Amino acid sequence: MNLRFPLSICHLDCVVTTLAVIVSAGSSAGLAVETLPARPFYVPADPKYTLVDSIADSLRFTLTKTLRQDTNGHLVSISSFVNPEGAVMGWHDFGNLEGPGWAANAVGGAWEIYTMGGFLRNAKSEVRGARYENKLESARMQSNALAILDHVLEGGFIDARNGFIRDYRETTTGKFCLNYKHNSDWFCPGSMAKVALQLLLFADELGHTARAEKMRSIAVQCAEWLQKNVEPVPNGWFPRRVGPTGQVYHKSPDGGQDSLWETSADGLFILQLQAALTLRGLSDYREALKGKTSAFIQAGGIFGSINHDTYDPQENVAYSVAFRTFLLASRVLKDEGLRGFAFEKCLPPLDRFKMCEDRNGVATKGLLYMEKSWDTAYLWENAEAALALFEAASELRKTEPSRSREYELDGLVILRAIAKHHYGPFGFLTEGVDWNDHVGQQHHINQAEYAAIQYTEPFLNNQHIVEPTLFYLKNLARKTRHGTATEWFDLEGNLLLRQ
Numbered sequence: 257m258n259l260r261f262p263l264s265i266c267h268l269d270c271v272v273t274t275l276a277v278i279v280s281a282g283s284s285a286g287l288a289v290e291t292l293p294a295r296p297f298y299v300p301a302d303p304k305y306t307l308v309d310s311i312a313d314s315l316r317f318t319l320t321k322t323l324r325q326d327t328n329g330h331l332v333s334i335s336s337f338v339n340p341e342g343a344v345m346g347w348h349d350f351g352n353l354e355g356p357g358w359a360a361n362a363v364g365g366a367w368e369i370y371t372m373g374g375f376l377r378n379a380k381s382e383v384r385g386a387r388y389e390n391k392l393e394s395a396r397m398q399s400n401a402l403a404i405l406d407h408v409l410e411g412g413f414i415d416a417r418n419g420f421i422r423d424y425r426e427t428t429t430g431k432f433c434l435n436y437k438h439n440s441d442w443f444c445p446g447s448m449a450k451v452a453l454q455l456l457l458f459a460d461e462l463g464h465t466a467r468a469e470k471m472r473s474i475a476v477q478c479a480e481w482l483q484k485n486v487e488p489v490p491n492g493w494f495p496r497r498v499g500p501t502g503q504v505y506h507k508s509p510d511g512g513q514d515s516l517w518e519t520s521a522d523g524l525f526i527l528q529l530q531a532a533l534t535l536r537g538l539s540d541y542r543e544a545l546k547g548k549t550s551a552f553i554q555a556g557g558i559f560g561s562i563n564h565d566t567y568d569p570q571e572n573v574a575y576s577v578a579f580r581t582f583l584l585a586s587r588v589l590k591d592e593g594l595r596g597f598a599f600e601k602c603l604p605p606l607d608r609f610k611m612c613e614d615r616n617g618v619a620t621k622g623l624l625y626m627e628k629s630w631d632t633a634y635l636w637e638n639a640e641a642a643l644a645l646f647e648a649a650s651e652l653r654k655t656e657p658s659r660s661r662e663y664e665l666d667g668l669v670i671l672r673a674i675a676k677h678h679y680g681p682f683g684f685l686t687e688g689v690d691w692n693d694h695v696g697q698q699h700h701i702n703q704a705e706y707a708a709i710q711y712t713e714p715f716l717n718n719q720h721i722v723e724p725t726l727f728y729l730k731n732l733a734r735k736t737r738h739g740t741a742t743e744w745f746d747l748e749g750n751l752l753l754r755q
């Protein structure tokens with residue numbers, strides 16, 4: 257039997273109150289430690305608005321402004337593209353879509369909410385003399401996350417026969433479709449693999465429940481479908497897009513020829529899924545991993561746009577995902593060469609995307625722009641970069657502490673820079689910072705010529721900061737106990753959280 261708390265304004269308010277209480281406790285001065293030397297790519301911590309405050313606002317926006325309950329008791333996103341008030345932007349391709357797909361990210365978003373709830377589950381917080389028990393509120397957060405997940409598991413997105421995942425559903429008609437253009441002519445196989453990977457990671461949090469076993473089974477089946485059906489391309493890599501039966505699809509979403517049809521880094525998610533399944537003993541993709549990592553390296557690295565609507569051979573998030581993928585593959589295959597490739601060829605190029613100043617009066621210092629052809633600083637990509645940097649720091653902490661410290665600080669800087677871009681009263685985090693008017697002034701906050709964009713994807717750009725921040729709290733932050741209180745500090749001694 258699956259027990260969940262039903263969604264209600266009361267329950268969501270409890271969750272939001274809990275987060276606000278806990279993070280406000282972390283808004284005091286940090287410990288005195290050695291100050292790092294001045295550096296161009298640096299943003300100091302804001303003791304009045306911590307990285308955990310930033311998480312709390314993003315989750316508050318998702319939970320209170322972008323969900324509705326359906327007749328099955330599931331929670332459904334009202335849209336994959338909303339403004340700071342949570343209004344649906346129906347004019348946009350993403351506006352009337354929801355589901356587990358790339359832009360909608362329902363499984364990944366639910367996993368982040370659930371994991372954050374678990375992190376807070378047994379905590380107590382003291383603020384201004386009052387004591388708050390948040391075990392119940394954290395359980396409600398996790399229950400709501402499961403209600404989002406169950407919408408995907410039970411709502412018709414997944415073919416139970418073979419693990420094939422349909423990415424989107426139109427909120428206006430109920431029609432399922434494979435891509436953000438509202439049709440099923442094509443889909444990106446790497447993005448389907450990412451959904452399966454998110455199901456697998458979410459299952460890790462759930463243990464060996466019936467729901468979790470179902471999720472693992474879907475991940476296994478999905479990987480098998482991809483391995484069996486995705487048509488190979490001449491360079492030995494994966495096609496960026498395929499038709500519904502796996503045949504190579506050469507066109508762009510708008511109908512022209514896609515210049516990245518065999519050089520998109522989107523295929524890295526297939527390797528992540530294969531490596532994760534192998535690591536857990538659910539499948540054995542070691543030979544496939546050897547072949548595809550070899551093809552990637554022989555091509556000099558394949559870093560073309562992962563985002564489905566951009567076409568640049570070098571995209572910042574492609575380097576972040578490549579680093580994380582090759583580090584994981586090196587562990588599965590016990591291959592130091594893959595580990596070396598990750599550190600030498602995948603991580604250093606992130607430096608070319610760094611913005612070391614505020615541009616055109618906009619807070620861009622500490623952010624990465626996306627790519628040369630589309631140089632807005634989008635925030636899910638920045639969050640993924642922070643996660644890659646934290647994983648690098650964790651990997652090197654014992655063997656190369658100085659280098660580890662540099663990666664750790666860069667990751668913190670990115671998250672601090674992101675935290676400057678919440679807008680409105682509900683916690684909204686912009687999808688991106690448009691410092692040179694790439695998308696048009698009419699789409700900016702307050703219609704300023706250079707500014708943050710006044711829309712976001714609730715489960716993606718708005719809240720992907722949860723993953724790197726939680727990774728940091730669990731793996732890198734300095735954790736201390738004083739009596740009954742537990743405190744987490746960053747490497748500069750700034751207090752992030754007190755429970």
